[in-house]
Amino acid sequence: MSLKSSFAEFAGRSSYWFLHTFMHGGSSLPGKITLKLDPDILQSFAKKYDLVIVTGTNGKTLTTALSVRVLREKYSDVLTNPTGSNMKQGIVTTFITAPKPKQKGLAVLEVDEANVAIVTSYITPVAFVFTNIFRDQMDRYGEIYTTYEKILKGVRMAPKATIIANGDEQLFNTQNLPNPVIYYGFNHEHHDDLRAPANTDGLLCPKCQHILHYHLITYAGLGDYFCPHCGFKRPKLDYAVTKLGKLTPTSSAFELDGQEYRIEIGGLYNIYNALAAYALGRFLGVSQSQIKHAFESDERVFGRQEEINIDGKKTTLILVKNPVGLNQVLDMIETDPEPFSFVFLLNANYADGIDTSWIWDGDFEKLTQHDIKQYMTGGERYKDITTRLTMAGVDNILKEPELASVLTKIKDLPTDHVYVLASYTAVLQLRKLLAEKGYIKGGMD
Structure with missing residues (x-):
């Protein structure tokens, strides 16, 4: 690390200590200070960590938290940004305030869609985890296609990184990328022909613009989609929810590939987050029994x-x-x-x-x-x-x-x-x- 980077990191750490100790904060301002002194500070961490980027519209924070729980079953040193401060300054804060790893560490970071390219330009990830794409903060992102293009800008900088994508989200099946791809999704029921409500995001086939049909809809436009006009359809899933159990406001029971799991958080949408964490864990060598143990933790996630x-x-x-x-x-x-x-x-x-x-x-x-x-x-x-x-x-x-x-x-x-x-x-x-x-x-x- 250069003298410039060392000084910038020291300044950031010092500001974090003050803010954290006396102001009960410090998730992004230390990063801003550090970046002011060294705009390229992220490059200093490229050799210290293998990076996994979790991005998408909804579910980033919980997917990241569950992924970290899963990976800590196997890896002793997993760095993350638990508060959801997922823009450049927040990510810098995460790195500069972390204990220095004794060996190469693993960083699993939630990254804002518009910041994927910024982070990837400094640190090449080993994997991207994609949750979904919905209309969100239109003043910042625009339409769903614009949002996905912001993510792809970063992905194209890392053609060897594995993409772990929600196969039920049709946008993630529209690009011919050189990256290895792992798909996850739901396969707990089958219907001959369903249609989503008229105001659903991504209602039209991204290939031919005809209305998509479904064999299964989980919520919004997610599910086992197909286009009867051009043949566009959901890819084969590598990991899938095969059965839903009891769903309450505080817990969700389900089967992944025939094995029973449970998370202590409610909502069908949160099962997708667990499924993404499961797929990442399997990719990085975590066993099914270890993932089950991680999911059973009752620790709550910020917000x-x-x-x-x-x-x-x-x-x-x-x-x-x-x-x-x-x-x-x-x-x-x-x-x-x-x-x-x-x-x-x-x-x-x-x-x-x-x-x-x-x-x-x-x-x-x-x-x-x-x-x-x-x-x-x-x-x-x-x-x-x-x-x-x-x-x-x-x-x-x-x-x-x-x-x-x-x-x-x-x-x-x-x-x-x-x-x-x-x-x-x-x-x-x-x-x-x-x-x-x-x-x-x-x-x-």
Whole structure:
């Protein structure tokens, strides 16, 4: 490492220590400081780590967390970015604050779609893990094809890296790349001919633009697709969900290639994340029994169905950021047989996406059919989500724009269980408050 890089790393580490110790933060600012002093600092880590990049629209954080659990069954030194700080500065922070590996380490990093090429230009990964592509933060990414092209820009720099891709996502089957490809997906049922709803992302065949048909739809446009016009169809899966078991808001049971597994997190969409972690683990030599042991861990992931006790209230914090993910969360909480209260915190900062129109594609109308005792809205754009819920037929809404007031009012809600859905920066802000009040350890980290 050059003198310039060493000094930049020292400055970054020092700023992290101060921020982490006194401000309960430090997931991206140390990286910004380091990059200011040495814009090419990432190159210094290329020889120290084998890199796996996890990217896509939804599921990056949980897929990364489950992958790390799986890989730690075999590898002693696995570096990751657990807070979801997945842009260049956050990734630099992850490297500069990590203990120095005694031998070549393994880094499994969640990487923002638009940052894949930036990271790959400095460190050539051994594998890419692709989760899915949905409309998300249109002001940053544009349409789904534009998003995928941002990812491909990085992939083309690493033609020997193995791609571990969601085979149920048709976009991942549209390019003739030189990379080895492993596909995962769902094979738990079969139908002759299904069609997705009219407003589904990726409804048209990417080859001939005719409407896609399906033998199986899991959610949105994911599933066993085929085009009756040109013959385009889902590739053969290397790893597959072969059976679904009991699904609850806090757990999911399923079979992968005939073997039973369980994760302590709810939602059909999260089984895809487990399947991606399974495929990566098998690629890197982790046994099925080791993966089963890793999945059975009850450790919660930052902002992903974290359960926090707020003065006796079981509060489940869930990140939402686009219509597909939101609707999957709404489907998941509908499986809860007990009454609950519902809180939605909406911000519109750069990391959230400044356009809040995505909430109008959320199926909030279904909530009125459930026994929800109280609704509450908060965050910088609380008026937007209040209007959306009102239009869905909800009338018992508490409005608290200040998150400190939200935290206070949660204690007074009429149910023992509270679901809090929040955009990304609202999650960060709420967790910081929770840390300051002693409800959790740490805030942004």
